[in-house]
Amino acid sequence: MRRDSKLSGVLHVLLHMAQQPGPFTSETLAKAMDTNPVVIRRIMAGLRDLGYVRSEKGHGGGWTLACDLSKVSLRDVYAALGSPPLLAMGNRTEAPGCLVEQAVNAALDQAFRDAEALLLSRLGEVTLAMLGDGLRRRLGSRKLQGISAHQA
Amino acid sequence: MRRDSKLSGVLHVLLHMAQQPGPFTSETLAKAMDTNPVVIRRIMAGLRDLGYVRSEKGHGGGWTLACDLSKVSLRDVYAALGSPPLLAMGNRTEAPGCLVEQAVNAALDQAFRDAEALLLSRLGEVTLAMLGDGLRRRLGSRKLQGISAHQA
DNA sequence: GTCTCATGTAACTTTATATGTTACGTGATC
DNA sequence: GATCACGTAACATATAAAGTTACATGAGAC
Numbered sequence: 001m002r003r004d005s006k007l008s009g010v011l012h013v014l015l016h017m018a019q020q021p022g023p024f025t026s027e028t029l030a031k032a033m034d035t036n037p038v039v040i041r042r043i044m045a046g047l048r049d050l051g052y053v054r055s056e057k058g059h060g061g062g063w064t065l066a067c068d069l070s071k072v073s074l075r076d077v078y079a080a081l082g083s084p085p086l087l088a089m090g091n092r093t094e095a096p097g098c099l100v101e102q103a104v105n106a107a108l109d110q111a112f113r114d115a116e117a118l119l120l121s122r123l124g125e126v127t128l129a130m131l132g133d134g135l136r137r138r139l140g141s142r143k144l145q146g147i148s149a150h151q152a
Numbered sequence: 153m154r155r156d157s158k159l160s161g162v163l164h165v166l167l168h169m170a171q172q173p174g175p176f177t178s179e180t181l182a183k184a185m186d187t188n189p190v191v192i193r194r195i196m197a198g199l200r201d202l203g204y205v206r207s208e209k210g211h212g213g214g215w216t217l218a219c220d221l222s223k224v225s226l227r228d229v230y231a232a233l234g235s236p237p238l239l240a241m242g243n244r245t246e247a248p249g250c251l252v253e254q255a256v257n258a259a260l261d262q263a264f265r266d267a268e269a270l271l272l273s274r275l276g277e278v279t280l281a282m283l284g285d286g287l288r289r290r291l292g293s294r295k296l297q298g299i300s301a302h303q304a
Numbered sequence: 305g306t307c308t309c310a311t312g313t314a315a316c317t318t319t320a321t322a323t324g325t326t327a328c329g330t331g332a333t334c
Numbered sequence: 335g336a337t338c339a340c341g342t343a344a345c346a347t348a349t350a351a352a353g354t355t356a357c358a359t360g361a362g363a364c
Binding site: 001002003023025026027037038041042045055056057058059060061062063 | 308309310311312313319320321322
């Protein structure tokens with residue numbers, strides 16, 4: 001399974017947007033993320049539908065934040081992406097007729113459910129505003145203002 | 153990402169083997185698992201290297217259990233498979249230069265690590281013997297002996 | 305009104321990986 | 335030495351994430 005990085009990506013975008021005002025075009029964001037504008041639009045679509053960001057067409061258009069960052073958790077963002085699978089492993093067969101497989105599934109499912117629940121809970125505890133704080137800490141330790149957050 | 157089901161698969165195999173004595177050929181196991189003998193050999197290789205099972209060539213050969221089922225946990229089996237990734241999500245970039253991405257990664261990594269640790273811990277609590285107990289419960293509720301555990 | 309810009313979205317391509325399959329080598333039993 | 339069963343490399347297939355192209359739609363700019 002290729003590793004899904006949409007959550008990581010969309011958080012990166014949101015945090016960049018929080019650093020400065022003004023609409024950002026998909027192309028601008030795509031450059032900062034070293035990816036394609038269409039990919040940006042794709043991962044932002046769910047956030048727009050939930051009202052976390054707004055998008056405007058035409059001249060001067062682009063993406064703008066439209067939510068209180070302290071009220072949106074990483075779990076909310078995850079949900080906005082359509083709640084993709086969290087675990088890389090799964091059962092060979094769901095609802096198997098084989099009793100052996102049922103026994104295996106039951107044991108694994110329990111562990112899987114617990115892990116997923118914990119992960120969701122952790123994501124629910126972190127808001128976008130907290131991510132911003134973490135970023136400011138990192139910027140501060142540079143002892144410089146005005147330095148780009150983007151640095152190869 | 154396609155979902156990895158090697159753990160589920162290998163547990164299924166081991167539990168089947170625990171139900172009756174005697175070496176099982178890869179082909180027999182493959183039929184029971186509705187897959188290919190080579191796949192069986194592949195997922196069993198790690199277990200053999202760790203001494204959980206033995207394999208014999210030639211006439212009357214095949215796979216045999218070689219461990220105390222009450223001493224081997226699902227976590228041990230997972231490790232025998234080479235500890236494949238547990239989570240379906242990951243960071244877009246490891247060790248990024250971008251401070252924004254660092255802030256995002258730091259937050260996600262914390263949540264990811266916690267979830268992985270919990271999952272491993274849960275897997276560590278369950279032994280193969282316990283899986284066998286679960287199976288016997290299911291068999292018992294059928295109120296019949298001799299009925300195949302394999303039933304479409 | 306029309307030109308340009310920016311999003312919206314479908315369709316296609318690329319890449320990664322899990323799984324399935326074929327082929328053949330090695331060693332053990334008959 | 336014929337057959338059986340594992341060991342393994344090489345190749346094929348399937349699925350899904352991510353990248354790309356193409357074009358439609360709507361909003362300013364002129």
